[in-house]
Amino acid sequence: xxxxxxxxxxxxxxxxxxxxxxxxxxxxxxxxxxxxxxxxxxxxxxxxxxxxxxxxxxxxxxxxxxxxxxxxxxxxxxxxxxxxxxxxxxxxxxxxxxxxxxxxxxxxxxxxxxxxxxxxxxxxxxxxxxxxxxxxxxxxxxxxxxxxxxxxxxxxxxxxxxxxxxxxxxxxxxxxxxxxxxxxxxxxxxxxxxxxxxxxxxxxxxxxxxxxxxxxxxxxxxxxxxxxxxxxxxxxxxxxxxxxxxxxxxxxxxxxxxxxxxxxxxxxxxxxxxxxxxxxxxxxxxxxxxxxxxxxxxxxxxxxxxx
Amino acid sequence: xxxxxxxxxxxxxxxxxxxxxxxxxxxxxxxxxxxxxxxxxxxxxxxxxxxxxxxxxxxxxxxxxxxxxxxxxxxxxxxxxxxxxxxxxxxxxxxxxxxxxxxxxxxxxxxxxxxxxxxxxxxxxxxxxxxxxxxxxxxxxxxxxxxxxxxxxxxxxxxxxxxxxxxxxxxxxxxxxxxxxxxxxxxxxxxxxxxxxxxxxxxxxxxxxxxxxxxxxxxxxxxxxxxxxxxxxxxxxxxxxxxxxxxxxxxxxxxxxxxxxxxxxxxxxxxxxxxxxxxxxxxxxxxxxxxxxxxxxxxxxxxxxxxxxxxxxxxxxxxxxxxxxxxxxxxxxxxxxxxxxxxxxxxxxxxxxxxxxxxxxxxxxxxxxxxxxxxxxxxxxxxxxxxxxxxxxxxxxxxxxxxxxxxxxxxxxxxxxxxxxxxxxxxxxxxxxxx
Numbered sequence: 001x002x003x004x005x006x007x008x009x010x011x012x013x014x015x016x017x018x019x020x021x022x023x024x025x026x027x028x029x030x031x032x033x034x035x036x037x038x039x040x041x042x043x044x045x046x047x048x049x050x051x052x053x054x055x056x057x058x059x060x061x062x063x064x065x066x067x068x069x070x071x072x073x074x075x076x077x078x079x080x081x082x083x084x085x086x087x088x089x090x091x092x093x094x095x096x097x098x099x100x101x102x103x104x105x106x107x108x109x110x111x112x113x114x115x116x117x118x119x120x121x122x123x124x125x126x127x128x129x130x131x132x133x134x135x136x137x138x139x140x141x142x143x144x145x146x147x148x149x150x151x152x153x154x155x156x157x158x159x160x161x162x163x164x165x166x167x168x169x170x171x172x173x174x175x176x177x178x179x180x181x182x183x184x185x186x187x188x189x190x191x192x193x194x195x196x197x198x199x200x201x202x203x204x205x206x207x208x209x210x211x212x213x214x215x216x217x218x219x220x221x222x223x224x225x226x227x228x229x230x231x232x233x234x235x236x237x238x239x240x241x242x243x244x245x246x247x248x249x250x251x252x253x254x255x256x257x258x259x260x261x262x263x264x265x266x267x268x269x270x271x272x273x274x275x276x277x278x279x280x281x282x283x284x285x286x287x288x289x290x291x292x293x294x295x296x297x298x299x300x301x302x303x304x305x306x307x
Numbered sequence: 308x309x310x311x312x313x314x315x316x317x318x319x320x321x322x323x324x325x326x327x328x329x330x331x332x333x334x335x336x337x338x339x340x341x342x343x344x345x346x347x348x349x350x351x352x353x354x355x356x357x358x359x360x361x362x363x364x365x366x367x368x369x370x371x372x373x374x375x376x377x378x379x380x381x382x383x384x385x386x387x388x389x390x391x392x393x394x395x396x397x398x399x400x401x402x403x404x405x406x407x408x409x410x411x412x413x414x415x416x417x418x419x420x421x422x423x424x425x426x427x428x429x430x431x432x433x434x435x436x437x438x439x440x441x442x443x444x445x446x447x448x449x450x451x452x453x454x455x456x457x458x459x460x461x462x463x464x465x466x467x468x469x470x471x472x473x474x475x476x477x478x479x480x481x482x483x484x485x486x487x488x489x490x491x492x493x494x495x496x497x498x499x500x501x502x503x504x505x506x507x508x509x510x511x512x513x514x515x516x517x518x519x520x521x522x523x524x525x526x527x528x529x530x531x532x533x534x535x536x537x538x539x540x541x542x543x544x545x546x547x548x549x550x551x552x553x554x555x556x557x558x559x560x561x562x563x564x565x566x567x568x569x570x571x572x573x574x575x576x577x578x579x580x581x582x583x584x585x586x587x588x589x590x591x592x593x594x595x596x597x598x599x600x601x602x603x604x605x606x607x608x609x610x611x612x613x614x615x616x617x618x619x620x621x622x623x624x625x626x627x628x629x630x631x632x633x634x635x636x637x638x639x640x641x642x643x644x645x646x647x648x649x650x651x652x653x654x655x656x657x658x659x660x661x662x663x664x665x666x667x668x669x670x671x672x673x674x675x676x677x678x679x680x681x682x683x684x685x686x687x688x689x690x691x692x693x694x695x696x697x698x699x700x701x702x703x704x705x706x707x708x709x710x711x712x713x714x715x716x717x718x719x720x721x722x723x724x725x726x727x728x729x730x731x732x733x734x735x736x737x738x739x740x741x742x
Binding site for chain 1: 465471531534535536542543545546547549550551553554556557558560561659663666667670674699700702703706707709710713714717718
């Protein structure tokens with residue numbers, strides 16, 4: 001039982017990265033019917049921006065220019081990086097996707113893939129091939145709850161990601177912008193005719209998705225403090241799997257599928273030899289999709305998919 | 308001022324028309340003849356010219372490396388290109404246009420395959436002589452040919468069928484390992500599989516069987532994707548095929564029998580240039596016939612409107628299945644060739660990087676077109692080699708190029724064009740002149 005709960009904690013942490021990234025995929029996919037394959041690399045860029053911001057703030061604090069408690073530095077880092085990374089997302093949308101809105105969807109997917117490669121290589125060219133280590137923003141303390149070891153970092157990561165997901169949910173459900181997004185996901189052609197500004201909504205969608213990816217990047221940097229330019233590739237593609245598994249454009253679905261993917265990966269690695277992780281995890285997903293091809297909360301395919 | 312400009316552009320236009328007029332009367336046969344003469348020239352006089360121009364050695368890939376690395380040698384390299392390739396090809400092609408046209412017209416009297424075979428033989432001769440200069444050229448050429456097979460087979464799924472499949476590296480891996488296990492087990496002394504079971508002299512004759520086994524392995528793997536994902540349409544093929552890619556890679560990494568993550572080596576050296584060339588030609592021929600057949604047209608109908616196709620008595624599920632397995636088969640063959648060209652495979656090769664590469668080739672060249680696949684595969688492979696001196700900036704320039712192509716031609720450079728061999732090989736008439 002202790003074994004189970006211990007891994008549950010790890011899986012919650014691992015799944016929250018997937019879930020946060022998957023949300024960005026899912027929103028873009030739900031509203032614009034695009035695969036944003038650059039999203040994994042936006043996660044990487046977000047982590048690096050977070051690294052820059054955190055280093056900057058701690059340097060300022062250590063010079064005595066500003067006196068800040070550690071938790072405030074963390075909150076500031078997350079917020080500023082989310083804000084900055086959202087502009088990366090807007091830029092990607094403006095340069096890579098908007099010119100292709102009338103093109104076949106697959107072409108836009110290729111553009112995304114290529115933007116991803118440019119982001120990776122650009123990072124490599126700018127910062128060099130060495131890995132950077134994320135500054136330790138919070139001191140790690142370990143709690144022992146009847147045999148289960150939980151660090152404060154893990155709790156913080158899970159709580160912050162759940163808070164972000166809840167905020168996103170509220171935003172999409174309660175605000176006028178959120179309503180516009182849902183309307184756009186419902187009908188891509190008619191809703192713009194009703195006066196909903198499609199470009200603004202598209203940019204907003206990319207901005208929110210990128211901000212969430214940045215948050216995931218920083219949380220990842222706190223948990224595993226080594227960043228390298230290619231860290232976004234595998235994460236991005238796996239989160240893409242989670243996003244589609246959740247169902248088209250479903251926030252709840254993407255969250256659940258992200259956590260599910262985390263659970264499957266962690267538990268497979270615990271029970272079987274860890275080299276079998278991908279094999280078993282993706283076989284399970286293949287099986288799920290065989291019986292539920294629309295994902296958890298997706299509606300069955302209808303003829304209005306545009307190509 | 309504007310008058311002068313107008314005159315200048317008029318002159319340019321006349322010049323352009325004249326040039327077009329000069330070359331438009333040359334049939335394919337004439338061009339191939341010109342290329343043959345050019346490569347023969349390089350073969351015999353290349354070293355001499357290199358000495359005269361002060362270049363270190365014969366520019367391997369059209370001088371790109373020299374131009375990018377040593378700016379001082381740019382004039383020499385340019386002059387070399389002009390003297391060895393551009394001038395001989397255009398002069399010979401132009402001069403031989405009349406006899407070449409006559410020969411091409413004469414060849415039409417025979418069955419078409421005679422003419423096609425002569426064209427292919429001429430082309431192969433030029434490639435062979437061109438590649439003899441260095442081993443690097445041979446390797447680049449082989450990998451380019453393999454890339455053509457791969458791109459063409461992915462184009463069947465992504466272009467002709469209109470789905471988005473991400474599993475091609477997986478099929479390639481299955482084919483590579485299927486074919487390699489066959490040849491290594493039977494014809495090679497290896498650490499893992501022990502001594503050769505059959506005399507190695509039989510090997511080259513059995514190599515086609517090895518490749519076909521590789522292709523069938525890939526096609527069987529494709530069934531795993533095809534059965535669940537073709538029940539509904541939509542984007543689920545994309546993710547199921549992606550999951551399949553992860554599964555295949557992870558499976559091979561865990562199979563200690565074939566070397567696990569260390570990979571499998573000591574494939575016999577069967578994939579020479581003629582073998583790879585023949586398989587590529589066969590792939591182009593068969594795929595071209597496939598997409599122009601009733602089944603291929605049905606495939607296009609399914610892509611454009613599945614419901615309408617269904618109403619018009621197309622068995623949509625069967626059509627999609629056949630096309631998918633067909634494409635997977637050729638991807639497997641490409642994988643087998645790839646493994647025997649490099650004589651080493653490891654599962655890391657067939658990852659997301661390879662996926663991005665193949666997708667880029669398909670969409671760069673053009674969807675729904677055999678021409679496009681050839682152009683995409685050749686240009687991106689050669690570009691990748693030619694820009695090597697730029698190191699990592701290569702991976703900024705090539706993606707930027709692709710984004711530009713996507714923005715200005717969203718379906719690729721040469722999309723939706725039929726590959727008509729008959730039209731390609733027939734004699735050409737100069738516009739406005741009767742022959």
